[in-house]
Amino acid sequence: MHILGISCYFHDASAAILRDGQLVAAAEEERFSRIKHDFGFPSRAIQFCLDEAGISGSDVDYVAFFEKPFVKFDRILQTAFAEVPKSAAVFRQAITAWLLDKLWVKNRIRETLRIPPERILFVEHHQSHAASAFFCSPFDEAAILTVDGVGEWATATTGRARDRAIELTHEVHFPHSLGLLYSAFTAFLGFEVNEGEYKVMGMAPYGRPRFVEEVRKLINVDRDGAFSLNLEYFDFQHSTKRTYSDAFVKLFGAPRPVETLFFTEASGFPSYFGDRPSNYADLAAANQRYADLAASIQAVTEETLLTMARAACERAGSTKLCMAGGVALNSVANGRILREAGVTDLFVQPAAGDSGAALGAALFAHHQILGHPRGFVMQHAAWGQRHSMDAIRTAAAASGFRAEECRDEDAMLDRTADLLASGRVVGWHQGRFEWGPRALGQRSILADPRRADMKDVVNVKIKFREPYRPFAPSVLQECADTYFDTRGASAQYPARFMLLVEPVKEDARGVLPATTHVDYSARLQTVVQSASPRYHALITRVGRATGVPVVMNTSFNLRGEPIVNTPEEAISTFSRSGLDALVMDLMILYKA
Numbered sequence: 391m392h393i394l395g396i397s398c399y400f401h402d403a404s405a406a407i408l409r410d411g412q413l414v415a416a417a418e419e420e421r422f423s424r425i426k427h428d429f430g431f432p433s434r435a436i437q438f439c440l441d442e443a444g445i446s447g448s449d450v451d452y453v454a455f456f457e458k459p460f461v462k463f464d465r466i467l468q469t470a471f472a473e474v475p476k477s478a479a480v481f482r483q484a485i486t487a488w489l490l491d492k493l494w495v496k497n498r499i500r501e502t503l504r505i506p507p508e509r510i511l512f513v514e515h516h517q518s519h520a521a522s523a524f525f526c527s528p529f530d531e532a533a534i535l536t537v538d539g540v541g542e543w544a545t546a547t548t549g550r551a552r553d554r555a556i557e558l559t560h561e562v563h564f565p566h567s568l569g570l571l572y573s574a575f576t577a578f579l580g581f582e583v584n585e586g587e588y589k590v591m592g593m594a595p596y597g598r599p600r601f602v603e604e605v606r607k608l609i610n611v612d613r614d615g616a617f618s619l620n621l622e623y624f625d626f627q628h629s630t631k632r633t634y635s636d637a638f639v640k641l642f643g644a645p646r647p648v649e650t651l652f653f654t655e656a657s658g659f660p661s662y663f664g665d666r667p668s669n670y671a672d673l674a675a676a677n678q679r680y681a682d683l684a685a686s687i688q689a690v691t692e693e694t695l696l697t698m699a700r701a702a703c704e705r706a707g708s709t710k711l712c713m714a715g716g717v718a719l720n721s722v723a724n725g726r727i728l729r730e731a732g733v734t735d736l737f738v739q740p741a742a743g744d745s746g747a748a749l750g751a752a753l754f755a756h757h758q759i760l761g762h763p764r765g766f767v768m769q770h771a772a773w774g775q776r777h778s779m780d781a782i783r784t785a786a787a788a789s790g791f792r793a794e795e796c797r798d799e800d801a802m803l804d805r806t807a808d809l810l811a812s813g814r815v816v817g818w819h820q821g822r823f824e825w826g827p828r829a830l831g832q833r834s835i836l837a838d839p840r841r842a843d844m845k846d847v848v849n850v851k852i853k854f855r856e857p858y859r860p861f862a863p864s865v866l867q868e869c870a871d872t873y874f875d876t877r878g879a880s881a882q883y884p885a886r887f888m889l890l891v892e893p894v895k896e897d898a899r900g901v902l903p904a905t906t907h908v909d910y911s912a913r914l915q916t917v918v919q920s921a922s923p924r925y926h927a928l929i930t931r932v933g934r935a936t937g938v939p940v941v942m943n944t945s946f947n948l949r950g951e952p953i954v955n956t957p958e959e960a961i962s963t964f965s966r967s968g969l970d971a972l973v974m975d976l977m978i979l980y981k982a
């Protein structure tokens with residue numbers, strides 16, 4: 391039995407395919423279309439899934455869509471009507487987009503796949519999120535927590551799950567939304583909504599949460615985890631342009647100008663920013679205030695999630711917790727949930743945002759609607775496209791770069807470990823690309839985390855990121871507790887998906903300067919031998935060469951582009967950046 395899950399028309403479109411309940415392939419459309427956060431109908435991702443399964447569209451038994459379009463349209467209409475005439479623009483935009491495309495997704499699926507309408511199932515948005523976590527976890531039972539911007543009506547749910555049934559017992563409804571609260575601050579701090587949330591999280595450690603009391607005026611949180619927003623501070627209900635209101639600006643002052651340089655006294659002024667501006671001290675002070683605001687919204691978000699996690703576990707009578715929804719990508723909060731919420735076992739879907747809901751919808755159909763038993767655990771995130779050695783040879787030959795094909799995996803790993811140990815920055819393109827937003831050693835840029843200057847080197851050569859975007863360490867799982875104070879969290883699934891921020895041990899801070907954030911934390915990835923054997927073998931060799939089994943890992947893409955998929959895209963990125971070498975399967979390309 392094949393079930394195809396689809397998510398689209400909102401954030402990150404994607405497709406995923408199950409065969410008899412086992413995941414065969416899953417990918418976001420952006421990796422094929424090369425449009426970042428592509429939300430259009432995921433024709434290419436669907437075709438990729440069918441190809442991987444070796445079937446055609448009409449062989450699919452069921453298609454599961456990640457939400458209920460008519461219920462969502464109803465929410466948008468009701469919300470818009472309630473606020474007319476303020477919401478006229480939202481109303482017009484919604485009507486146009488929905489009548490053109492979104493409501494007719496069933497027809498689009500029918501035409502694309504040539505399957506009868508009764509084989510197309512619509513799963514509620516938060517049921518899809520919940521299923522994407524629980525049915526990928528190894529747990530027989532667990533509490534459930536989903537938190538995002540908004541689905542149909544729900545913006546957050548808690549519930550319980552056992553075997554093949556998930557029951558969402560509590561919901562918070564739009565416009566009360568923790569995701570939209572965080573997004574309002576993301577916009578206020580000068581970043582793009584649905585893209586810059588990480589930057590707010592990364593900026594927070596540069597600040598002190600001295601505006602927590604002000605932020606608490608925006609959200610009321612009950613002990614049972616229910617919350618409501620104070621709507622006078624927001625405009626997202628009736629505006630397509632601005633998420634926060636004049637009252638918000640009155641409370642917090644002027645918003646940070648879009649995409650301006652961020653630096654404070656603590657961060658210093660990185661060399662790759664160019665010359666110091668003459669009003670450096672004024673700008674640093676202004677940025678400090680914004681960092682304090684970031685710290686404050688982050689603190690309130692963490693408190694709220696902790697309250698919700700505790701309430702979910704208490705009601706479910708479980709210490710195991712499954713999380714999904716875009717807010718579950720807040721890896722600092724996830725770390726605290728494991729440390730402080732009484733949670734013994736945590737699973738977070740690596741594609742916690744809306745792309746992951748495609749997989750969740752398919753799993754929900756398989757287990758909860760059709761009643762099939764479970765038997766799948768998501769051990770790794772490598773579910774995307776693989777490219778053959780022949781394809782790599784052809785691309786390498788056409789590139790004009792000096793290329794060396796290693797005789798076997800050992801030779802390739804030895805050579806790559808040598809490059810990293812000698813301070814080279816390496817593009818690493820191996821196997822199937824990752825599911826979800828993080829690069830986890832399939833499409834990564836790797837470097838030596840022991841070198842204090844490596845952050846600047848990679849920023850100058852490749853990434854140009856502000857200091858608030860720390861680079862992540864990938865560490866052998868069995869060695870994680872040597873460097874990080876995880877108190878057992880390194881053995882948890884979110885650690886292998888880079889979804890936990892943990893303290894760096896005091897004596898390791900000097901060992902890993904390039905991946906240790908300003909507050910001595912790190913968003914670590916633990917690398918498990920059985921799940922990621924080649925990446926594990928590489929880091930083992932790096933450990934032998936340097937004494938430290940850790941590499942610095944950042945996603946293989948240039949600023950503003952999706953992570954690379956094909957060998958050609960990897961070579962293009964290699965040629966347009968300061969990467970020293972590019973390793974694709976057994977092939978190594980050099981600049982000189």
Ligand SMILES: [Fe+2]
Binds near residue numbers: 515519
């Ligand atoms: Fe969502």
